[in-house]
Amino acid sequence: MKRFLNLLGIAILSGSLTLGAYKLFLEPEPVKIAEEKPIPQYVSTTPATYTVSNSSKSTANLSADFTTAAEKTVNAVVHVKQYGIQRTPRNLMDFLRNDGVQQKRIRGAGSGVIFTEDGYIVTNNHVIDGATELEVTLNNNKSYKAEVIGTSRQADIAVLKIEADAKLSYIPFGDSNSAKIGEWVLAIGNPFNLTSTVTAGIISAKSRDLDEFDANTQSFIQTDAAINPGNSGGALINTKGELIGINTAITSQTGSYVGYAFAVPSNNVRKIVNDIIEYGDVQKAIIGISGHAVNPRAKENYDITESQGVVIAQVESGSGAEEAGLKEGDLIKGIDGLPIKKFADLSGYVNSKSPNDIINITISRHGNESIIPVKLKKYESYQIKDIGVEVVNPSKDELKRQNLDHGVKINRALTKRMTRYNLEGIIITEIDRVKVKSVADVKKIIESKHPDEDISVTLIDGNGEKREFVFQ
Structure with a gap:
């Protein structure tokens, strides 16, 4: 019996030593698992109103309410x-x-x-x-x-x-x-x-x-x-x-x-x-310029360092732009605080304005930025529907280039048939052999005619020659 107890004690002692050695030298470090926190949800209140579900604090259900x-x-x-x-x-x-x-x-x-x-x-x-x-x-x-x-x-x-x-x-x-x-x-x-x-x-x-x-x-x-x-x-x-x-x-x-x-x-x-x-x-308002987006040639010619904006290519004589002092090569960067990155930005804003409105144009000239107030002028046009063209008042420079002191300019064709003749820019000097000096003159002559009457038009063609056409 004594011998049995001695053997049992030795067995227990051996097991304890073996377990202790394993714990001390062989068992790997336990992996600690931290408590996972929910990712925070951000809720914007503009431009739409959002509602957050209270069903779960860890997941927010966002839905736009347009009702x-x-x-x-x-x-x-x-x-x-x-x-x-x-x-x-x-x-x-x-x-x-x-x-x-x-x-x-x-x-x-x-x-x-x-x-x-x-x-x-x-x-x-x-x-x-x-x-x-x-x-x-x-x-x-x-x-x-x-x-x-x-x-x-x-x-x-x-x-x-x-x-x-x-x-x-x-x-x-x-x-x-x-x-x-x-x-x-x-x-x-x-x-x-x-x-x-x-x-x-x-x-x-x-x-x-x-x-x-x-x-x-x-x-x-x-x-x-x-x-x-x-x-x-x-x-x-x-x-x-x-x-x-x-x-x-x-x-x-x-x-x-x-x-x-x-x-x-x-x-x-x-x-x-x-x-x-x-x-x-x-009542369409205009600044009185033609322009284009920034390109490598404009950067080189006009000392432009920016990559966005509208470069003024031409300033019309007698326009609000000329009176305000805008020049060829100016870079338009903003109007009334709104950034102008391309021509559509400019035309979109100006189309929302009326003649005689004053707009503040931010320009860059040779790297120097300034704000110039410009008074918009009325863009006058008239559609001669029986012919199929729209006419506008030409600038003094356009008349001078053709040695003319009067006339109206064909702005665009209104029908597919007239589009074929590339009439844009042609000057009409007479209608029914009466001199026309403005769009108002054209409107007065056309609206006084009987619908069945022929229309005689005298124009200056691309070679500077006077030609007469009759439209029936």
């Missing part, structure tokens, strides 16, 4: 239907005589935005162009005949008016200059005749210029909110429910939404509709 903005604005976006009269022949004889039954048919449809409580509506010119009758349907399904108050073909804007029996919901204008890239926006319209459709997206870019909309004269807001055929003329609004653009165009190979859509900025729209209502047409 208030949609409720405030959806009733002010209307469905615009364009009707035309079409003759349907009943038999072969009707067909040969171009006769038959008159039928009123929808030729197109789009959207519009009520911007005053008494029924003024803004839409795109292409939505109503060529219509013999217009019908506007509100969100409550009430329909009204609409009158065209005026249009701006170049800006693709039109103003309509309806006579309602009560005050109407309308959308106030916002400041499109304050809109920021990445800001949430809503597009409201009637795509594919689906009335009162709301889509959401962000502002993808600003000051976009598109070739098909006269590059360097237009400046669009680009958005990724879904816009399809029928959205034209509809509202682009911010989360406050303010109108910051009129949806106008999409870039697509299929004709439907692919992620790029464009809107006329609200500051430009507001100026255009106010001019149309007050004057009957758009």
Whole structure:
């Protein structure tokens, strides 16, 4: 028994020594696992309102709330239907005589935005162009005949008016200059005749210029909110429910939404509709310069070190730019505190201004920066639709180069047929053998003629020779 106890003691002692040695020399260091902390969630309150779910402290569920903005604005976006009269022949004889039954048919449809409580509506010119009758349907399904108050073909804007029996919901204008890239926006319209459709997206870019909309004269807001055929003329609004653009165009190979859509900025729209209502047409203001983006040649010729801005290539004589002292080679860097990075920035801002407005232009001349106030002057133009051209007042230098003391300049062709002749820059000296000294003279002569009368035009061609054409 004693022998057994001695052996048991030796066994226990040996086991204890073995375990202790293992713990001391062989067992690896234990791995410590720290308590994992949740990644902090950052919640922005602008430009959209966000809500954070209380269901979990470690995961915040963010969602943009557009319901208030949609409720405030959806009733002010209307469905615009364009009707035309079409003759349907009943038999072969009707067909040969171009006769038959008159039928009123929808030729197109789009959207519009009520911007005053008494029924003024803004839409795109292409939505109503060529219509013999217009019908506007509100969100409550009430329909009204609409009158065209005026249009701006170049800006693709039109103003309509309806006579309602009560005050109407309308959308106030916002400041499109304050809109920021990445800001949430809503597009409201009637795509594919689906009335009162709301889509959401962000502002993808600003000051976009598109070739098909006269590059360097237009400046669009680009958005990724879904816009399809029928959205034209509809509202682009911010989360406050303010109108910051009129949806106008999409870039697509299929004709439907692919992620790029464009809107006329609200500051430009507001100026255009106010001019149309007050004057009957758009009072366009100009600085009186031509220019281009910064390039290597301009950097070398004019001592320019910056990579962005608008380089003045020419200053028109008698313009506000000349009177203010702007010169060829000046780099325009800003207007009224807004940065100017390209020509579309400049044209977009100036298009929102009126003649006689004074703007403060920040320029760099030989590396020295200064701010110069410039008074904008009125850009006068007139469209001779029977010929298919638009004329403007030429500068004194343009007349002097051709040894002329009077005339108007062809600014652009209005029809495909006239585009073939490259008439831009040609000086017209007489209409119906009467000297013309200004756009006002042209307007007076054309508007006093009977629609069936021929128009005789005397112009100076590219070789400086006088030529006369008769348009019937």
